[in-house]
Amino acid sequence: MTQYSFTEKKRIRKSFAKRASVLPVPFLLETQLASYRAFLQASTALETRKNEGLQAAFTSIFPISSHSGNARLEFVGYSLLPPAFDVTECQQRGLTYCSALRAKVRLIIMDKEAPKETVKEVKEQEVYMGEIPLMTGNGSFIINGTERVIVSQLHRSPGVFFEHDRGKTHSSGKLLFSARVIPYRGSWLDFEFDPKDYLYFRVDRRRKMPVTTLLKAIGLSNEDILKRFFAFDAFYLSKKGSHMDLVPERLRGEVAKFDLVGKDGKVLVQKDKRITARHIRELADAGIKKIAVPNDYISGRTLAETVVNKDTGEILASANDEITDELLAKLVEAGVAKIHTIYVNDLDQGPYISQTLKLDDTPDQTAARIAIYRMMRPGEPPTEEAVEALFHGLFFSEERYDLSPVGRMKFNRRVGRSELTGTGTLTNDDIIAVIKILVELRNGRGEIDDIDHLGNRRVRSVGELAENQFRSGLVRVERAVKERLGQAESENLLPHDLINAKPISAAIKEFFGSSQLSQFMDQTNPLSEITHKRRVSALGPGGLTRERAGFEVRDVHPTHYGRVCPIETPEGPNIGLINSLALYARTNEYGFLETPYRKVVHGKVTDEIHYLSAIEEGQYVIAQANAQLDKAGRL
Incomplete structure (x- = not known):
């Protein structure tokens, strides 16, 4: 194809390229x-x-x-x-x-x-x-x-990021998960697990506090907190003996503490045997709704709700109290018919929020807000107005906090919401959603984020x-x-x-x-x-600063393909921190880098061009630009 040079002179430019140019250089x-x-x-x-x-x-x-x-x-x-x-x-x-x-x-x-x-x-x-x-x-x-x-x-996009310390903090090599909410302007909010599996939060890298303090400060009671983060087991108490609602899935992997007996008296699972998927199927097929349980099966569990004596109005036990043999006897004596406990197991349903709640000594919303005030402004006397103003100003005031449209889009996408727009400030649901995902990560479900992915960095x-x-x-x-x-x-x-x-x-x-x-x-x-x-x-x-930037940030990432040149970067202390845009790269409305791809239909490469950002490209299989084609343009 003959092309004239870009200056006024009509000089013919010959192209010696192996591949035909589909898109002119922008x-x-x-x-x-x-x-x-x-x-x-x-x-x-x-x-x-x-x-x-x-x-x-x-x-x-x-x-x-x-x-x-x-x-x-x-x-x-x-x-x-x-x-x-x-x-x-x-x-x-x-x-x-x-x-x-x-x-x-x-x-x-x-x-x-x-x-x-x-x-x-x-x-x-x-x-x-x-x-x-x-x-x-x-x-x-x-x-x-x-x-x-x-x-x-090129900076870190606002939004929410989940990561772990790669086992570096604790000598045992245990992975400690953490989450960070980064706004466009305003205070950073971090959530982190410690080696003992307590969950903490910190504001602007100050000292850490139990995460339940924050949940109480946004207006949740102990019962609300447990209701949001746990499934419940129901137990029916009486002087003759106790029963529980049977949910077969929740027994998987546990060791039977007593014989599980069907309606016809046939033993389905023997005592001290581990309950397998086959046992669960048999229990489900047998149609058992309730089973009798010995008292020692109930003690050691954690109450999900406050138990009140109906006659006297006396509080017998509070939410998140551990059930002891004495407490159980006291409840039966007082005529309590039904209690709920939180469902936890060692495999994929840890008691992290519940044990953090035991650690947290703030009784109510006001006390929690005062505790946060003392952390942010040590040494100042907490007056009611100052406490309210500070807490509201941290994450809920439009003057002091802004996620920006990009941050809101990234946040909603990460917590799995369909709408991509919303307020620039944090809401209570946002905070709870982040904690839920973090707990799920600790339970072994979900993936952490890659900070060097170009979907998490914007221009x-x-x-x-x-x-x-x-x-x-x-x-x-x-x-x-x-x-x-x-x-x-x-x-x-x-x-x-x-x-x-x-x-x-x-x-x-x-x-x-x-x-x-x-x-x-x-x-x-x-x-x-x-x-x-x-x-x-x-x-x-x-x-970043040169001193703080590690090797990972400077390295070439797969998402650089078609967006950032992998070769052109200075040698020396700035290597990998200063890059150049690739020839066809452009930024989209949110500031993420996009690169053009040709659509492949039934193995044939068409000339239809789509610009994809690093986030969108993850949904497709991408072939390299120099992939071998036959004469008909098929891969």
């Missing part, structure tokens, strides 16, 4: 340009702007209300003025190629005297919000006259990194505005008297001038320029 700087375009949304009309980039940063901070609630500042929209100098002039004069950002804000002052909410006055004004550097047509920035590139960052490009910096500047502005809003009511101030753009400019300047990801552009030759803009780094703020 525009190589698209990732950078598209990301920054989405950040600025300069050419989009105010009404049609998506909630991303600058728009998202503004809407997450505004409206700002004064402490009294009598004045508030609302955000209407923003505009970018044309740059004062063009690119070449900025390079010659040593200036930054940037554009002034003006935001239209509305100051609303309420009438204090009025009985119900009435607006006293509204002032609307455009306010200068600092300078935003612009990207040149070839994906670089001119900062103080020098050309710089913002390298994309943060220029736009997103700049947005985070801009938001951090806005947060500083918000604090100042909150204080000044109180004066705005009395002193007749205008919006531009309230907003000081310096913190925003400082944050942006610091990011483009001195961030680890803002680099002096490599201008050795045109190719080195392009590769520099397509570089992906695991270092930088919120990423």
Whole structure:
């Protein structure tokens, strides 16, 4: 196939490739340009702007209300003025190629005297919000006259991850499972087993506490906790002897402590024999619903519910109490007819939550929240308001905690929910779902996650990194505005008297001038320029550090195929931490890398192309691009 060169000259290019090109090479700087375009949304009309980039940063901070609630500042929209100098002039004069950002804000002052909410006055004004550097047509920035590139960052995706310590913590080599909920911004929540099989949680790597403290703090009682994590066995007590509901599956693998007898008096399982699958079938076929059990079979089990004397209202035993011979005699004496115990076995139904509950000394929700407050703020006296505010602010407040759409999608997918959207904060069900999966892992069901899988790492490009910096500047502005809003009511101030753009400019300047990801552009030759803009780094703020990165992170992973080049990485301390995008790779809406695949129908390779992320590709069998084909294009 004859193809002309990409320059104006009509030179014929001959291809000596073994395989025909199916997809033309895409525009190589698209990732950078598209990301920054989405950040600025300069050419989009105010009404049609998506909630991303600058728009998202503004809407997450505004409206700002004064402490009294009598004045508030609302955000209407923003505009970018044309740059004062063009690119070449900025390079010659040593200036930054940037554009002034003006935001239209509305100051609303309420009438204090009025009985119900009435607006006293509204002032609307455009306010200068600092300078935003612009990207040149070839994906670089001119900062103080020098050309710089913002390298994309490959960081751990927000969401929930399950792993174990590979038997390194304890000398016995026992696998200790742990789970970690990583938000886009906010406190990390870790759950971990210790060598004795107690389950703990910790917030932001502080000291650990029993996980049942957290469950009580979100409003569950001891009974609720046991109900969520265990199946129950029912026992019927009487002075003549006890019976239990027979669930044949639950007996598998146990040693019969007494003869199991059928309705016709035939012994189905002898005492001290292990109960096998055949025995279970026989028991099920015999249709036995209840069996008589000796008292020593019941003692040693754990109660699932609080037992109350119906006549006197006296509490005889609490949920999670162990049944002793004395307690059993006391229950029979008091005329208790039916009790529930939790079902545990040594094989695949461990008593982890129940034994952690015994370790936990907080009686109720308030005590649990105070315990969490003491862990987070040691030495401060816990007042009721402070305790509530801190606990709510940890995982349930939108200002302080955000999973982000990516994190919510990854979280829901991992805990097995079908819908991929939801709130950015954690819910009680989320916390319980994570603990359930962790307990299942300890029980030997389920798989742990591979952190180096590209489905668990995502790309943060220029736009997103700049947005985070801009938001951090806005947060500083918000604090100042909150204080000044109180004066705005009395002193007749205008919006531009309230907003000081310096913190925003400082944050942006610091990011483009001195961030680890803002680099002096490599201008050795045109190719080195392009590769520099397509570089992906695991270092930088919120990423790894050279010293902490082990061998696994740096290694080539099977999911790199078609996404990240396995060869191009620097030698030396940065090896494997700085990579380059593969030629056809692109990022999807969530920031995960996608690569194009050709669909194979009945063994024939078609030219139908699908872009798949590392998560989606796991559902298919993938053949290499250079797999041998016959003349008809069959594998």
